[in-house]
Amino acid sequence: MVGQPAIITDPRKEHTQGKQALFANIGAAKAVANIVKTTLGPKGMDKMLVNAVGDIVLTNDGAMILKGMEIENPTAKMIVEIAKTQEDIAGDGTTSAVVLAGSLLQKAEELVISGVHPTIIIKGFRAASGKASEILDNYAIDVTKDNKDVLLKIAKTAIAGKSAEAYGDHLAKLCVDAALEVAVDGKVNVKENILITQDPGHKISDTELLEGIVINKARLHSAMPAIVKEPKIALVASDVLVQKTRNKATFQITSAEQLTQFAAQEEADYHALLDKIIDTGANVVVGTKNIDQNAADYFQKRGIFAIRRVNEEDMKSISKATGAHIVKNIADISEKDLGTAGIVEQIGAFDLGKTYIRECHNSKTVTLLLKGATEHVTDNLSRTIDDVLHVVKDVIEDEKIVPGGGASEIEVAQGLRAFASSFEGREQLAITAFAEAMEVIPKEIAVNAGMDGIDTILALRAKHSEIKNAGLDVYTGEISDSLEKGIVDPLRVKKQAIKSASEVANMVLRVDDMLKSQRREMMDVAPEHNIHNYDAMGM
DSSP states (O other), X not given: OTTOOOOOSOTTSEEXXXXXXXXXXXXXXXXXXXXXXXXXXXXXXXXXXXXXTOOEEEEOOHHXXXXXXXXXXXXXXXXXXXXXXXXXXXXXXXXXXXXXXXXXXXXXXXXXXXXXXXXXXXXXXXXXXXXXXXXXXXXXXXXXXXXXXXXXXXXXXXXXXXXXXXXXXXXXXXXXXXXXXXXXXXXXXXXHHEEEEEEESSOGGGOEEEESEEESOOOSOTTSOSEEESOEEEEEOSOBSOOOOSSOOOOOOOSHHHHHHHHHHHHHHHHHHHHHHHTTTOOEEEESSOBOHHHHHHHHXXXXXXXXXXXXXXXXXXXXXXXXXXXXXXXXXXXXXXXXOSEEXXXXXXXXXXXXXXXXXXXXXXXXXXXXXXXXXXXXXXXXXXXXXXXXXXXXXXXXXXXXXTHHHHHHHHHHHHHHTTXXXXXXXXHHHHHHHHTHHHXXXXXXXXXXXXXXXXXXXXXXXTOTTEEEETTTTEEEXXXXXXOEEEHHHHHHHHHHHHHHHHHHXXXXXXXXXXXXXXXXXXXXXXXXXXXHTTO
């Protein structure tokens, strides 16, 4: 058996080792970054995503683009994860994080080719990331959450480059007002306290901020009251209709009188069930499932406002805002389960209107009613508004901003170059490479605006020594004071992008061996061939 090869892994699996595996992973990460980098900045381009059934999404949101691509490559999936993390923690900056990760890995690839070991690069990147965070902390400008002017600038910067940019002033004001309205002890819960509802068929400029909750449902009967003041609200999470028996049963009816009595008893039982709701004092009924026409007629005669098939998220929002408990079994409902508000009303035509729940006493809840010409417009607007709300939230909670337009990236790059000189080993090369990678952000912003990337970086470096807040204004093509121009970003977005990008770059650099299983349809044929291989090898 001397000299016989030892089979350790399944030969049906794809096995890549050493630099080949490293460069393959770096190539996948760079490919993902190249896909989204053209969307970076106010002049970035949009991507069109078309799913299997032909639905179209137009967006320049990095997280949305990567999610819609359904990426299979394992390394590329790691890059997608940093976009998701960036979105969850900072709410914006997903494209910047992905592009920066791609740039870091490109610089690392160059260092590996020149003979620097990945472990040294990881050590240098880790030191550079920590220093970059420190530089940004020192560079940040303190603001107060009461400074509405700064919040408006943050919001308008986030809107820049989006399809709704022409309505930036109006949308920025609505987002700032919404965030300030729901802020409690310096914290803003965007997901739970700011509801976003779409209403296609209008102009974007008609988008409005409403106090309370808006449900895209109309009352079930035209004779039901359109306005209910001081409502008592019942939330029902079950069907309100004549229930069929669970077991099959046979009734022998021998006369018309018996049939009449049976029908009358069934109706009486059903009305008794409806009376369980009415007896609690409820004058507004909101159901997640069906409320049949008989129940609608019964409620209408008693002056009760009812809507049905309200989605689960809206039900939870109503419950939190009004204090109502969601009841699954109508037989168990009581007065304690009811919620209260100032007013419930329907606005619009009977069958096309919307239900408004205003003056909610138990919670600060507002609704942004987004309007646009088509569903594609309102969908895109919804993603834009979500980003804007999160960056405003970041500033309200952290009370720190940094100049935009590439100013903060240039500041970090220059600080890291000075920091690198304090290292004597090859880590100095990795830290310098990290500094160069930081400059990819302003470079791509310039390129996407039709400017020369290299010339812009050189101009930014030169101007930064004179004006610390010097950044690029893509609308004029000039290098000027970003703070004076109102081009500002939340500190949280910048720090998280650097942290996420450096961590995923280090993860990729640590991989020198990749074992990948083949798809099952390929594996089904493999065993027969593998048997022959073993026989030929004497095993």
